[in-house]
Amino acid sequence: MFDFLEDYDLLGAFWTTVQLAVLSAVGSLIWGTLLAAMRVGPVPLMRGFGTAYVNIVRNIPLTVIILFTSLGLNQTLGVTLGADDFETINFRLAVLGLILYTSAFVCEALRSGINTVPVGQAEAARALGLSFNQVLGLVVLPQAFRSSVGPLANVLIALIKNTTVAAAIGVAEAALLMKEMIENEAQLLLISAVIAFGFVVLTLPTGLILGWVGKKVAVKR
Amino acid sequence: MSSVLYDAQGPRAKRRNIVFTAVFLVGLAALLWWVFSTLYDKGQLEWALWKPFFTSGEAWSTYIWPGLQNTLKAAVLAVLIAMPLGAVLGIARLSDHAWVRIPAGIVVEFFRAIPVLVLMIFGLALFAEYTDVSSDDRPLYAVVTGLVLYNASVLAEIVRAGILSLPKGQSEAAMAIGLRKNQLMRLVLLPQAVTAMLPAIVSQLVVIVKDTALGGAVLTFPELLASANTMSGYYGANVIASFTVVAVIFIALNFALTSFASWLEARLRRSKRSTGAVLGADDVDDINAAEVGGPHKADG
Numbered sequence: 001m002f003d004f005l006e007d008y009d010l011l012g013a014f015w016t017t018v019q020l021a022v023l024s025a026v027g028s029l030i031w032g033t034l035l036a037a038m039r040v041g042p043v044p045l046m047r048g049f050g051t052a053y054v055n056i057v058r059n060i061p062l063t064v065i066i067l068f069t070s071l072g073l074n075q076t077l078g079v080t081l082g083a084d085d086f087e088t089i090n091f092r093l094a095v096l097g098l099i100l101y102t103s104a105f106v107c108e109a110l111r112s113g114i115n116t117v118p119v120g121q122a123e124a125a126r127a128l129g130l131s132f133n134q135v136l137g138l139v140v141l142p143q144a145f146r147s148s149v150g151p152l153a154n155v156l157i158a159l160i161k162n163t164t165v166a167a168a169i170g171v172a173e174a175a176l177l178m179k180e181m182i183e184n185e186a187q188l189l190l191i192s193a194v195i196a197f198g199f200v201v202l203t204l205p206t207g208l209i210l211g212w213v214g215k216k217v218a219v220k221r
Numbered sequence: 222m223s224s225v226l227y228d229a230q231g232p233r234a235k236r237r238n239i240v241f242t243a244v245f246l247v248g249l250a251a252l253l254w255w256v257f258s259t260l261y262d263k264g265q266l267e268w269a270l271w272k273p274f275f276t277s278g279e280a281w282s283t284y285i286w287p288g289l290q291n292t293l294k295a296a297v298l299a300v301l302i303a304m305p306l307g308a309v310l311g312i313a314r315l316s317d318h319a320w321v322r323i324p325a326g327i328v329v330e331f332f333r334a335i336p337v338l339v340l341m342i343f344g345l346a347l348f349a350e351y352t353d354v355s356s357d358d359r360p361l362y363a364v365v366t367g368l369v370l371y372n373a374s375v376l377a378e379i380v381r382a383g384i385l386s387l388p389k390g391q392s393e394a395a396m397a398i399g400l401r402k403n404q405l406m407r408l409v410l411l412p413q414a415v416t417a418m419l420p421a422i423v424s425q426l427v428v429i430v431k432d433t434a435l436g437g438a439v440l441t442f443p444e445l446l447a448s449a450n451t452m453s454g455y456y457g458a459n460v461i462a463s464f465t466v467v468a469v470i471f472i473a474l475n476f477a478l479t480s481f482a483s484w485l486e487a488r489l490r491r492s493k494r495s496t497g498a499v500l501g502a503d504d505v506d507d508i509n510a511a512e513v514g515g516p517h518k519a520d521g
Binding site: 040041042043044045046049055056058059060061062063064066067068071072075076077078105108112114117118119121122126132136140150151154158161162163164165167168174175178179182186188192195196199200203204207 | 234
């Protein structure tokens with residue numbers, strides 16, 4: 001009954017899912033951190049840009065962004081992101097779309113971490129005579145990062161689930177394989193169970209481990 | 222302007238800010254210049270491509286409005302069906318009986334761990350194989366099924382978090398005056414939890430509206446995003462223009478919902494008549510991610 005599974009590259013599809021998730025996670029962590037720095041920084045123009053970016057991107061469906069990277073950026077404007085073949089281009093476009101979308105949520109997760117630090121902490125540090133760099137580096141940011149672990153873990157799990165949207169532009173990941181398998185085989189429940197199991201394996205341990213870490217390192221107030 | 226990160230600024234910091242602003246402005250201008258020159262080179266700024274959206278109502282009445290209607294139809298149906306299911310699952314998870322609590326917990330955690338798109342694809346095949354729903358209606362059924370399965374479990378967590386967010390004194394007082402368990406839930410906890418949950422439910426609506434777009438891209442459901450595709454075919458490959466219009470509509474709709482949710486949240490937090498328990502947008506983000514944050518955060 002499981003014979004037909006051998007005709008499909010199930011592990012390969014989930015490997016693509018993992019690659020999408022990891023690359024987008026790294027990219028959105030970088031861009032999201034920059035956005036968060038802009039949003040909490042003292043320069044009004046950058047604050048405005050960060051706020052506008054987050055509010056716009058959070059309210060657009062990820063599907064619109066991903067589809068736009070393919071139909072708009074690639075097919076209309078000729079952006080290829082340095083790749084030659086169709087598959088690599090779409091993979092990179094999907095990563096780009098996921099980064100643009102997810103970084104807005106990374107930014108908010110980091111900002112919520114900073115917001116948990118009471119102003120009194122910085123005031124007390126200054127009263128002790130610490131310099132600006134010391135206040136930030138020794139007192140405020142360590143606490144902020146520790147409080148951000150939980151929210152960031154949430155963003156990562158949402159990202160793993162969101163990689164399926166790449167199926168909309170033909171990236172050969174798990175959801176697209178599922179669609180293909182369902183069309184060719186009369187094993188709907190079995191196929192769905194296998195794919196669902198794959199995602200549970202990816203998201204549940206990530207959630208449990210990072211959730212545990214997040215609770216462990218969070219500053220108790 | 223001062224925050225936990227920096228002090229009120231003196232003259233030197235102000236000068237530095239001006240430099241930062243100038244550099245950032247130059248970078249931003251360069252980016253915009255690149256975008257516009259690329260658009261111009263590819264002929265995407267020609268008035269003919271944008272004209273359909275501004276000069277006549279045809280594009281709106283033939284493509285955009287029907288698409289938007291389908292988006293809203295799927296979203297509203299999903300909420301209406303998922304809400305009672307979610308309430309039942311959420312209350313079941315709080316049951317004193319393990320044989321009720323544990324299965325409900327498994328159902329909720331399972332569906333929260335799976336991408337909505339997978340549930341929608343499953344729904345489409347399910348209706349094709351086991352029911353005689355016509356193939357025109359199947360995408361709508363599939364989209365709503367996927368949204369309901371996922372959002373019922375998210376709403377279950379919202380309901381559970383809403384009930385747990387109420388002060389303990391509420392149930393203690395109710396038990397002290399001799400109410401039964403079901404009276405306690407029905408007369409005391411649920412009415413207050415519903416109020417506390419309202420902002421969270423409105424925030425979840427944003428997630429639902431966004432997820433309907435998946436149906437347009439993968440399941441041939443004729444919603445707003447799909448109408449962008451049809452339009453760019455009809456009006457001579459105005460991909461950029463069609464996507465811009467559709468994105469703006471999505472942003473406006475969701476921004477209105479988000480603002481309504483935060484207004485509701487702020488109002489509830491101010492109100493003196495309630496117990497002050499509120500579930501806001503942040504809690505919803507946690508719940509959507511499955512597993513990690515969830516209701517435990519509420520007491521922090």
